[in-house]
Amino acid sequence: MTQDELKQAVAQAAVDYVVEQVPEGSIIGVGTGSTANCFIDALAKHRDRYRGAVASSEATHKRLAGHGFTVFDLNDVDKIPVYVDGADEIDGGLHMIKGGGGALTREKIVAAVADCFVCIADGSKLVKTLGKFLLPVEVIPMARAHVARQLVALGGEPFWRQGFVTDNGNVILDVRGLHISDPKTLETQINQIAGVVTNGLFALRPANVLLLGTVQGVDKHG
DSSP, X not given: OOHHHHHHHHHHXXXXXXXXXXXXXXXXXXXXXXXXXXXXHHHGGGGXXXXXXXXXXXXXXXXXXXXXXXXEOGGGOSOEEEEEEOOSEEOXXXXXXXXXXXXHHHHHHHHHHEEEEEEEEEXXXXXXXXXXXOEEEEEOGGGHHHHHXXXXXXXXXXXXXXXXXXXXXXXXXXXXXXXXXXXXXXHHHHXXXXXXXXXSEEOSSOOSEEEEEETTEEEEEO
């Protein structure tokens, strides 16, 4: 199977999971990226089953609306039974690196509200230790240089994602060279740097379920 076929397979598995596990009339949290887009497209045939969705980015909002979903502001929603999103990397503890598309802050907020986080990914995203993929850090623009120096002190090599602005009006520093053996501690350390909005480690709030696309089919973890 090609990578696109694996994405389609895990997206359909996520739709099957949602239809089976999530009550009708619920509001679904939806992530950002190519695999999440496959999920949106596959969920569209069940649109009338749910009240609508909360989007983790402007791009996801647009895609959901294009399929006829009612898209809610998170401030108007009390409960999200499930949040479905992809990952750039995920380990055996279901800790993730996310944010390659730059939507990490809104993804982390929606994930925090959701009762269950379902990660959908192809087999190439499963790793023993996080850190091969660049770790995105969303930063207030005036703090970019300061945060970069602090990230160097933590052993990383940050690069400014030039020409990119997040949906929140901030910039991204992508950090390489980190061997992340303790993702919860590192997530906390980076978030405590003045000027950091958040970073792409999803360890304090990991996935609850991983649907992993392999050539043998979709494996469920968690």
